[in-house]
Amino acid sequence: MGMVGTSLTVSLDGFIAGPNDGPANPLGDGGERLFAWYAGGDTEYVVPSGGMTFNVSPASAAMLRETYPACGALVTGRRTFDIAKGWGGRHPLDVPVFVVTHAVPPEWVGRDAPFTFVTDGVERAVELARAVAGEKNVGVGAASIVQQCLRAGLLDEIQVELVPVLLGGGVRLFDHLGIGPVALERTAVIPGDGVTHLRFRVVR
Ligand SMILES: NC(=O)c1ccc[n+]([C@@H]2O[C@H](COP(=O)([O-])OP(=O)(O)OC[C@H]3O[C@@H](n4cnc5c(N)ncnc54)[C@H](OP(=O)(O)O)[C@@H]3O)[C@@H](O)[C@H]2O)c1
Structure with a gap:
């Protein structure tokens, strides 16, 4: 079995998106600064789907080469x-995606796309994802899902791609936790260009 982990780009004040995020403003006001590191270096990294090329520092490229295929x-x-518009039908990591929701979007029913809409909660979604991932890892994304996974004790690893900007508001990664303290052990610090990759093991 692989582990369950998260990797999200976070501002220094803890936001994964600025205020007023939505399909027309995917990372919220000022949030485009969060993803600037994907184009802030001179080393190419082509995502597993082949549909996108990042230009990052050598250290970030090495990290992506290690983590994405895993x-x-x-x-x-x-x-x-919804904000990512279903990544055009194929996620850049080119793996099955389990979307936790209260209602299956009718426009995606019957479409040939690797998305499964899970209406019975995060634990079920992680269970389904683990089953298809096998020996590989399960990545959990978005703030509300990370928070629920932490509360349910499902998360083995937290990686943040820490960006030196203060967004001042928006979607906070560790809001509404309702538990704590959660002990973490730092397992990697990778300085990139415009980003520092920090990896922690969740101590149980
Ligand atoms: N910086 C980064 O690396 C990064 C990466 C990914 C995303 N983002 C940003 O993060 C923001 C989205 O994060 P978010 O935390 O606001 O939203 P989210 O986790 O993507 O989605 C929350 C929605 O999922 C559904 N949901 C969650 N838990 C559920 C449950 N237990 N049962 C049923 N449905 C459930 C609900 O939608 P329904 O009620 O409509 O079904 C809920 O409103 C966006 O701005 C996105 O661009 C940033």
């Missing part, structure tokens, strides 16, 4: 899915 399935929330 991911066998993703779990995300319905807001992220």
Whole structure:
């Protein structure tokens, strides 16, 4: 079995998107600064789907080469899915995506796309993702899903791609936790250009 982990780009004040996020403003006001590191270096990294090329520092490229192919399935929330417009039918990581939602979007029913809409909760979505990921890891994305996974004790690893900007508001990664303290052990610090990759093991 692989592990269950998350990797999200976060501002120094803890936001994964700025205020007023939505399909027309995917990362919210000022949030485009969060993803600037994907184009902030001179080393090319082509995502597993082949549909996107990042230009990052050598250290970030090495991290992406290690972590992306090790991911066998993703779990995300319905807001992220809608804001990303279903990644055009294929996620850049080219793995099955389990979308936690209260209602299956009718426009995606019957379409040939690797998305499963899970209406019975995060734990079920992680269970389904683990089953298809096998020996590979499960990546959980979006704030509400990470928070629920932490509460349910499902998360083995937290990686944040920390960006030196203060967004001042928006979608906070560790809001509404309702539990704590959660002990973490730092397992990697990778300085990139415009980003520092920090990896932690969740101590149980
Ligand atoms: N910085 C980064 O690396 C990064 C990466 C990914 C996303 N983002 C950003 O993060 C933001 C989205 O995160 P978010 O936390 O606001 O939203 P989210 O987790 O993507 O989606 C939340 C929605 O998922 C559904 N949901 C969640 N838990 C559920 C449950 N237990 N049962 C049923 N449905 C459930 C609900 O939608 P319904 O009620 O409509 O079904 C809920 O409103 C966006 O701005 C996105 O662009 C940033």
